[in-house]
Amino acid sequence: xxxxRSAVLRFYSVCGLLLQAAASKSKVKGSQGQFPLTQNVTxxxxxxxxxxxxxxxxxxxxxQWSNPAQQTLYFDDKKALRDNRIExxxxxxxxxxxxxxxxxxSDEGQYTCSLFTMPVKTSKAYLTVLGVPEKxxxxxxxxxxxxxDLMQLTCKTSGxxxxxxxxxxxxxxxxxxxxxxxxxxxxxxxxxVSSTLDFRVDRSDDxxxxxxxxxxxxxxxxxxxAMQVLxxxxxxxxxxxxxxxxxxxxQPLILTCESKGKPLPEPVLWTKDGGxxxxxxxxxxxxxxxxxxxxxxxxxxxxxxxxxxxxxxSSAEYVLIVHDPxxxxxxxxxxxxxxxxxxxxxxxxxxxxxFLLGRYLARHKGTYLTxxxxxxxxxxxxxxxxxxxxxxxxNAEEKKEYFI
Numbered sequence: 001x002x003x004x005r006s007a008v009l010r011f012y013s014v015c016g017l018l019l020q021a022a023a024s025k026s027k028v029k030g031s032q033g034q035f036p037l038t039q040n041v042t043x044x045x046x047x048x049x050x051x052x053x054x055x056x057x058x059x060x061x062x063x064q065w066s067n068p069a070q071q072t073l074y075f076d077d078k079k080a081l082r083d084n085r086i087e088x089x090x091x092x093x094x095x096x097x098x099x100x101x102x103x104x105x106s107d108e109g110q111y112t113c114s115l116f117t118m119p120v121k122t123s124k125a126y127l128t129v130l131g132v133p134e135k136x137x138x139x140x141x142x143x144x145x146x147x148x149d150l151m152q153l154t155c156k157t158s159g160x161x162x163x164x165x166x167x168x169x170x171x172x173x174x175x176x177x178x179x180x181x182x183x184x185x186x187x188x189x190x191x192x193v194s195s196t197l198d199f200r201v202d203r204s205d206d207x208x209x210x211x212x213x214x215x216x217x218x219x220x221x222x223x224x225x226a227m228q229v230l231x232x233x234x235x236x237x238x239x240x241x242x243x244x245x246x247x248x249x250x251q252p253l254i255l256t257c258e259s260k261g262k263p264l265p266e267p268v269l270w271t272k273d274g275g276x277x278x279x280x281x282x283x284x285x286x287x288x289x290x291x292x293x294x295x296x297x298x299x300x301x302x303x304x305x306x307x308x309x310x311x312x313x314s315s316a317e318y319v320l321i322v323h324d325p326x327x328x329x330x331x332x333x334x335x336x337x338x339x340x341x342x343x344x345x346x347x348x349x350x351x352x353x354x355f356l357l358g359r360y361l362a363r364h365k366g367t368y369l370t371x372x373x374x375x376x377x378x379x380x381x382x383x384x385x386x387x388x389x390x391x392x393x394x395n396a397e398e399k400k401e402y403f404i
Contacts, residue, residue, distance in 0.1 A: 034058055034121065035055070036055055036114070036123040037123060038052065038124065039052070040125055044132060046104075046132070051127070053095065058115075061115055063096035068109030076091055108127055110124050111126075130161055133216050136224055138155050139153070139154050141153060143231045145232055151199055154195070154197075155214075157214050158185060163182045165193075165216070167195075167213045170199075170208060179195060195212070205230050206234070207229065210230060212227075242256075242318065248325045251295055256288060261314075271304045299320060
């Protein structure tokens with residue numbers, strides 16, 4: 001009974017204090033310019049929210065913060081609610097600021113700042129609490145996957161508020177054609193989101209990292225990711241690489257069987273013309289290499305490399321033609337006959353040009369001598385002969401006849 005009586009006394013004392021404060025403030029009620037100012041606040045779950053109420057003009061009127069349940073948190077600098085998460089930041093006639101640490105989703109709502117004028121003036125501040133999405137998980141992958149199979153991967157994350165966004169990347173390239181699903185959690189505050197990616201795999205996907213990325217405003221531009229490295233099994237691919245492009249008689253030759261597959265094909269099988277290697281002493285198989293010592297014409301033929309793994313089998317062929325070293329040297333050396341023919345043509349053309357030029361000069365010189373002789377027939381001296389020759393040319397021009 002004693003503790004009940006003391007509790008009642010404390011209750012009435014607090015009420016009396018509040019009533020006295022209200023009465024005293026009513027005597028000096030503020031002007032029309034007195035009005036509390038607040039701002040909405042957004043905080044990540046588990047963080048700290050600062051609620052601030054300011055009054056530009058205040059004549060010693062009390063300020064109060066109350067929660068969405070209309071419970072008084074602080075009356076001026078006096079704490080009214082026993083909650084260790086709520087602390088006083090600043091209290092003055094112009095400002096009342098409080099902090100709420102370790103914020104939970106249940107703290108979300110509308111908080112009220114009251115200025116105890118007559119009548120009481122209030123301002124609302126909405127506290128938004130962001131639910132942080134859990135680390136995403138990728139499901140649906142079972143190793144290994146066979147080449148050509150259809151793969152379906154699902155990425156899922158819970159606890160986000162508002163609903164998070166999920167994006168897929170493959171080889172650092174975003175994949176757009178995906179399915180998206182959003183579901184409300186049991187608390188009716190947060191969401192579980194999932195996204196499904198479908199694609200058909202091939203050998204180029206082996207070892208590729210598929211990334212699921214969760215973007216949310218609570219993550220401060222640092223998205224959460226989940227990664228799945230693909231393991232694809234496929235049949236071998238085979239290629240034969242010779243040690244030289246022109247195998248010569250008497251020289252060695254190495255044929256390398258380059259095989260790729262998963263699981264790795266091991267070992268490889270070498271055959272010639274559909275049967276076993278005919279000369280094991282000269283044809284030595286070492287791993288993926290076929291070494292042929294001292295090539296000869298009998299080695300000509302089709303060599304086949306066959307690679308097998310648990311998925312399938314593949315092969316490649318190489319046609320060997322052993323060349324005569326002398327023939328190769330003749331083919332690769334300069335063609336002397338061609339060079340000789342070109343030189344002969346050049347000499348012939350030069351001689352013909354000289355001959356034609358000589359004839360041209362000789363004909364013009366003969367014409368001059370003939371005209372000079374005509375003028376010298378009856379001339380007593382050389383000067384008279386030249387004059388007579390020129391006159392003869394004029395007369396000859398005059399005596400031309402034209403026939404139609």
